[in-house]
Amino acid sequence: MTDLVKKYDRPVPRYTSYPTVPYWDNVPDTGEWVDSLNRSFSGPDSPWSLYIHIPFCESLCCFCACNTTISRNHDRYEGQYVDCVLAEWKTYLERVPALGQRVLKNIHLGGGTPTFLSPENLVRLLEPVISAANIDPESFEGSIEVHPNYTSEEHLRELSRLGFNRISIGVQDFNLKVQKLVNRIQPPKVTASTVIAARELGFTSVNFDLIYGLPGQGSAEMEYTIDQTLENMPDRIALYSLAIVPWIKPAQRHFKDEDLPTPKEKRDLYEYAKNRLLGAGYIEIGMDHFALPGDDLLRAMQEGRLHRNFMGYTDQKTDILLGLGVSSISASPDCFHQNQKILSLYEEKARDGEIPTMRGHKLSARDQKIQLQILQLMTGFRTRFLDAEQEETIVSRLDEMIGDDLVRVQDSTLVITGKGKGFLRIVCAAFDEKLAESKPQQNIFSKAI
Numbered sequence: 001m002t003d004l005v006k007k008y009d010r011p012v013p014r015y016t017s018y019p020t021v022p023y024w025d026n027v028p029d030t031g032e033w034v035d036s037l038n039r040s041f042s043g044p045d046s047p048w049s050l051y052i053h054i055p056f057c058e059s060l061c062c063f064c065a066c067n068t069t070i071s072r073n074h075d076r077y078e079g080q081y082v083d084c085v086l087a088e089w090k091t092y093l094e095r096v097p098a099l100g101q102r103v104l105k106n107i108h109l110g111g112g113t114p115t116f117l118s119p120e121n122l123v124r125l126l127e128p129v130i131s132a133a134n135i136d137p138e139s140f141e142g143s144i145e146v147h148p149n150y151t152s153e154e155h156l157r158e159l160s161r162l163g164f165n166r167i168s169i170g171v172q173d174f175n176l177k178v179q180k181l182v183n184r185i186q187p188p189k190v191t192a193s194t195v196i197a198a199r200e201l202g203f204t205s206v207n208f209d210l211i212y213g214l215p216g217q218g219s220a221e222m223e224y225t226i227d228q229t230l231e232n233m234p235d236r237i238a239l240y241s242l243a244i245v246p247w248i249k250p251a252q253r254h255f256k257d258e259d260l261p262t263p264k265e266k267r268d269l270y271e272y273a274k275n276r277l278l279g280a281g282y283i284e285i286g287m288d289h290f291a292l293p294g295d296d297l298l299r300a301m302q303e304g305r306l307h308r309n310f311m312g313y314t315d316q317k318t319d320i321l322l323g324l325g326v327s328s329i330s331a332s333p334d335c336f337h338q339n340q341k342i343l344s345l346y347e348e349k350a351r352d353g354e355i356p357t358m359r360g361h362k363l364s365a366r367d368q369k370i371q372l373q374i375l376q377l378m379t380g381f382r383t384r385f386l387d388a389e390q391e392e393t394i395v396s397r398l399d400e401m402i403g404d405d406l407v408r409v410q411d412s413t414l415v416i417t418g419k420g421k422g423f424l425r426i427v428c429a430a431f432d433e434k435l436a437e438s439k440p441q442q443n444i445f446s447k448a449i
């Protein structure tokens, strides 16, 4: 395995979309994006999903690769941002009336730290959206990402009252030594009390985000992190590989090379954590998720409904995902769209009643076919070739991986072996025609392992 890690540990996309964001070249203008939404809603009565990005955090964890604005000045940001997101929502409702008619299946609040907003401001943001939307309380799912240090019982109580039932808790690592190195001191008891409060208030699904490959993380640290995780028994666990992208996130330059595990040690941390979780009754889903029997994500995998979108794995597939807030990404079946990433620009456009377009991509028929193949690999570890020509090209690209028994080809279908699952992103990259057409001149992706 050591040799394989050395051989295949190269920069590749995470494939939360295809084409991946750096290759979006067929850019829609705002009118085309709105047309795409209206066209997508003109078909059968399909539900839709909403993502709201709240970028604020009180302090910066230096591993973080998310789009954030760091500040303790709540007065400066909270009220103004809520007003802008509500203005953006109003603009969409006017230009895409079906958003108020078709069933809104789920809302996900992500960040940043959504609970940077006070409970009052969260309610002020969510109530108008929920009341204008068509929601079936029986099947609605509301989920939120929280940092326990900044989440009060009042936050959880209000969210539960509004129908939120899933919570994803950022943990990363339970060891003080690692937490100091990444500027995120989070006592285990604070995490545990968030879990208890959420469960008491009716949240039916609790997820932990963990990261392997952090500075200072060795086998003893991972052992303690898994011990503590199992004390809490979250329903789901995301075990992410640390994405190291210092050219995008300069705070990652604070890591000293000698504090980081080597690629082989990093892989061993994952294998250790995985075996402990499997031993404790969790089942592996896709590339980096685990769930207890009975969990919806697991059921989706078993029933062949597992999906992956910009936020990662989900059991909630809808044709339309609308993203509100700075930098949010949206998707329709034939178009991707991203909002302005600079907070002041986003706020200005949203307040002026404009859709705050920054970029996007109109998917060709070929893009859509490859998107589906990559999705099938990511969720089920196999996909059928489109035709003999594609099979020949991809088999030659994956020649070495076939030799190493990481992938096999049978009946015009590519199958990733058990041993090959850790190299999933590399296999997806072989299907990526945009990447093959023009390899990036400089680093833009994190390494695969």
Ligand SMILES: C[S@@+](CC[C@H](N)C(=O)[O-])C[C@H]1O[C@@H](n2cnc3c(N)ncnc32)[C@H](O)[C@@H]1O
Pocket: 057, 063, 064, 065, 066, 110, 111, 112, 113, 114, 145, 146, 147, 148, 169, 170, 171, 172, 209, 210, 211, 240, 241, 242, 243, 244
């Ligand atoms: C928006 S944050 C979660 C909510 C909250 N801000 C927190 O930190 O608890 C989303 C998740 O992305 C993951 N993440 C952030 N930066 C990462 C990186 N460089 N590599 C891998 N995962 C990362 C972390 O696991 C984090 O919990």
Ligand code: SF4
Pocket: 056, 057, 059, 060, 061, 064, 065, 066, 068, 111, 112, 113, 147, 170
């Ligand atoms: S990990 Fe979470 S709390 Fe830390 S900076 Fe990133 S978004 Fe903010």
